[in-house]
Amino acid sequence: MRDAGAQREPVTGLRVVSARADWRGVGQGVFGPGEWRSLAAALGLSPRECGIVRAVFDGASEKDTARELGLSPHTVHTYLWRIYRKLHVQSREELLVRVFAEFRSLSPRALARKK
Numbered sequence: 798m799r800d801a802g803a804q805r806e807p808v809t810g811l812r813v814v815s816a817r818a819d820w821r822g823v824g825q826g827v828f829g830p831g832e833w834r835s836l837a838a839a840l841g842l843s844p845r846e847c848g849i850v851r852a853v854f855d856g857a858s859e860k861d862t863a864r865e866l867g868l869s870p871h872t873v874h875t876y877l878w879r880i881y882r883k884l885h886v887q888s889r890e891e892l893l894v895r896v897f898a899e900f901r902s903l904s905p906r907a908l909a910r911k912k
Contacts, residue, residue: 827854828900839899840884849876850896853889 828836837847845866852862859877863870886892 832900835903836896836899839903840896842880842883846876846880846883849873849880850892853877853892854896 833847833851836842837844842850848866849862852865857865859873860870862868863873866873868876881887881892884892884895886895
């Protein structure tokens with residue numbers, strides 16, 4: 798248990814992101830191409846579904862994702878809904894947690910093979 802009189806160390810080096818546009822492209826760098834392929838295989842995602850999940854990691858809206866992938870927003874919505882069902886999640890946040898959990902469960906050997 799903490800001492801009630803103890804002071805916390807200040808957090809330094811954090812950058813506050815104020816606008817969604819500042820997040821653009823961040824998700825693409827979370828995992829390398831080989832890691833994305835391993836995750837897609839482990840989760841049973843098609844290449845198109847993997848592209849949708851990568852857009853979710855970027856924080857892209859359905860409309861932005863549709864424009865980027867050359868699809869209609871309705872098609873992106875349908876893909877996202879099917880991905881949710883396939884992975885047993887109900888939101889973008891749960892999808893991110895599910896993908897990270899799967900990544901943690903992948904063996905280093907599986908990740909090394911896909912590079």
